[in-house]
Amino acid sequence: MLIGEVARRSGVSPRMLRHYEALGLVRPTGRTVGGYREYSAEDVRRIFHVESLRSLGLSLKQIGRALEDPDFTPSDLVSDLIRWTEDRLERERELLERLRAIDASAPAGWQDVLRVVELMQGLGSPSAARRQQALLARTEGVPVPAELLAGAILSEADLNVTGALRWALARAGGDGVAALAAGMYADDVGIRRRAVLAIAGMSGAPGATEVLADALGDPDATVRRHAALALGRRGVTAAVPALVRMVVEGSNDVDAAEALGTLSRDRDSGYADRIVTALAGELDAPGADSATRMRLAQALIELPGSTAREVLRRLTHDDDRAVALVASAFVAVLDERSAEDRGDEAEDRSDEAVDRGGEGADRGDAVS
Numbered sequence: 001m002l003i004g005e006v007a008r009r010s011g012v013s014p015r016m017l018r019h020y021e022a023l024g025l026v027r028p029t030g031r032t033v034g035g036y037r038e039y040s041a042e043d044v045r046r047i048f049h050v051e052s053l054r055s056l057g058l059s060l061k062q063i064g065r066a067l068e069d070p071d072f073t074p075s076d077l078v079s080d081l082i083r084w085t086e087d088r089l090e091r092e093r094e095l096l097e098r099l100r101a102i103d104a105s106a107p108a109g110w111q112d113v114l115r116v117v118e119l120m121q122g123l124g125s126p127s128a129a130r131r132q133q134a135l136l137a138r139t140e141g142v143p144v145p146a147e148l149l150a151g152a153i154l155s156e157a158d159l160n161v162t163g164a165l166r167w168a169l170a171r172a173g174g175d176g177v178a179a180l181a182a183g184m185y186a187d188d189v190g191i192r193r194r195a196v197l198a199i200a201g202m203s204g205a206p207g208a209t210e211v212l213a214d215a216l217g218d219p220d221a222t223v224r225r226h227a228a229l230a231l232g233r234r235g236v237t238a239a240v241p242a243l244v245r246m247v248v249e250g251s252n253d254v255d256a257a258e259a260l261g262t263l264s265r266d267r268d269s270g271y272a273d274r275i276v277t278a279l280a281g282e283l284d285a286p287g288a289d290s291a292t293r294m295r296l297a298q299a300l301i302e303l304p305g306s307t308a309r310e311v312l313r314r315l316t317h318d319d320d321r322a323v324a325l326v327a328s329a330f331v332a333v334l335d336e337r338s339a340e341d342r343g344d345e346a347e348d349r350s351d352e353a354v355d356r357g358g359e360g361a362d363r364g365d366a367v368s
Contacts, residue, residue, distance in 0.1 A: 001039045002032070010047050017047070025050055025064055057081050097151070104145035112143075119144060128158040135164040144172050150179030153198050154191050162194070166201055177207045184211055189220045196223050200230035213238050225252055232259025235266040244278050247299045248285075248292055257295075261302030276300065276307045283311070290320040297323065301330045309334050 007014045020026040021037075026046050028037040039047075046067070053063045058081070065072050098120055107113045122134020131152075149169040156162045169176045183195030196215050199208050208230075215227035216238060228242035229252065240263065246256035260279075264272035279296050282288060288296070297315050300308045312334070315327035 001041075001044065003028075003037045003039070006039045006044060006047065010044065010051070012047060012051065020047070020050060020060075023060055023064065025060060025067070057085060101145050101148040104147055105143045116144065116148075120148065123148075123152050128161050131156075131158070131161045132164045135161075135168045144168065146172050146176045146179045150176060150183070150198075153180065154183040154186075154194050156194070162198075166198055169198070170202065175207070176202060177205045177211060181207070181211050184215055184218075189223070192218060192220060192223050193226070196226045196230075200226050203230045203234055209234065209236060212236075216242055221251070225256075229255055229259055232256070232263055235263055237263065237271070239263075240275060240278065244275075244282065247279070247295050248282050248288075250291070250295055253295045253299070257299035257302045260299060261304075264303045264305075272303055272305050273307045276303055276305070276311060279303075280311045283315070290323055293318060293320065293323045294326055297327050297330060301333065 001009075003014050003017055006012075007017060012020075017026070017037075021028065026043060029040040029043055030038045032038050049067065050060075050063055053066060054060075056078075058066065058077070062077060066074065066077070098117070101120065102113055102116050105112065105116050107116065119134055123131055125131050125134070146169060149165055149172055153162060153165045153169065156165060169179075177199055180195050180198050183191045184199070186192055186195070192215075196212070196218075199211055202208060203212065212227040212231050213236065215223055216231070218224050218227070224242055225246055228239040228246065231239035232243050239259070243256040243260050243263075247253045247260075260275055264275050279299055283293055283296055293315065297312060300312050309331065312327050312331050316324050316331060318324040318327060
C-alpha cells in the first residue's frame with residue numbers, strides 16, 4: 001500500500017507519515033521498484049496504534065518508548081497524564097471564569113477589560129493585604145460583576161478581606177444574593193458558612209429571606225444559627241424553633257434571645273405568648289439543668305406581656321437558688337418597668353386633659 005492510500009485510510013497526512021518514519025515510529029516495510037514507500041498491513045496497524053496513543057496526550061517520544069520497550073509499563077505514565085490533564089483543565093476553568101467575569105462587566109472599552117483583569121489578579125494574590133488593597137483601590141464607575149466578588153467571598157478566609165469583599169459586593173449592584181446562593185449548597189461546610197454570613201449581612205436584599213429559610217435545614221449547626229439570627233432580626237417566624245434551641249443549647253443564646261424579643265414586639269401579643277409557651281416548655285423538659293433554666297429566664301425578660309412575667313414568677317421558686325435569685329431580680333425589673341409605663345401613661349392622660357382644658361378656654365374666649 002503506497003503512502004497516498006495509507007494517508008487516505010488512516011487520516012494521517014503524508015507529511016506526518018514521513019515524520020513518523022524519521023523518528024523511527026513507523027517505517028514502511030519496503031519500497032517499490034520505483035522507490036516509493038510501501039506499507040504492509042502491520043505497518044498500517046502500527047500507525048493506528050501511534051494515533052491512539054497520541055489521542056491520550058502522549059508525546060511522540062513517549063509513544064516510541066511504549067511501542068518499543070517491552071519493560072515499559074503504562075500505569076506510571078497514565079497517572080502522569082491524568083495529573084497533567086487535571087492541571088490543564090483547572091487552568092482552562094480559570095480562564096473560562098475570567099472571560100465570563102469580563103463579559104459580565106459589559107466593558108465599554110479595553111481599559112475596562114484591563115481594570116477587571118487587574119482586580120482579578122489582585123484577588124488572586126497570596127497576600128491578604130494585596131487582596132484587600134485591590135478592592136479598596138477600585139476605580140469608581142468601573143463595573144465589577146457580582147459573580148466575581150461572590151466567588152471571592154466564598155473562597156476567602158481572611159476576615160478583613162471578607163469585609164472588603166462584602167462592601168464591594170454591596171456597591172456593585174446586580175443580584176448578589178443569587179451569586180452567593182450557589183455556595184449555600186456546596187459540599188464544603190466552610191463555603192456554606194461564608195455564604196450564609198454574607199447573605200445574612202444583606203438580608204434585606206431580594207431573595208435573601210428565601211435562601212436563609214432554606215439554610216435552617218442545613219446539616220451544619222453553625223450555618224443554621226447564622227440563618228436563624230438573620231431571619232429573627234427581620235421578623236421571620238420560621239426562625240423561632242431554631243432560636244429557642246439556641247437558647248437551650250447556649251449557642252449565641254444572648255443574640256437568639258434578642259431576636260426572639262424582636263419577633264415578639266413585631267407581632268401581636270398572641271404570637272408573643274406562643275414564643276413564651278415554647279420557652280416555658282423547655283423549662284419543663286427532662287434535660288433542662290440549672291444553666292439551661294438560667295438562659296431561658298434571661299430570654300424571657302426580653303419578651304413583652306404578662307405571660308413572660310408569670311413564667312418568671314414561677315422560676316422565683318426554682319429548686320436552684322441561683323436560678324430563683326436571677327428570676328426574682330428579673331421580675332423586679334419587669335415590675336419597675338411596668339410601673340414606669342403606667343406612670344408615663346398617666347402623665348400622657350394628664351397632658352391630654354390639660355390640652356383639652358386649654359382648648360375649652362380658647363373656645364370660651366372666642367365666644368366672649
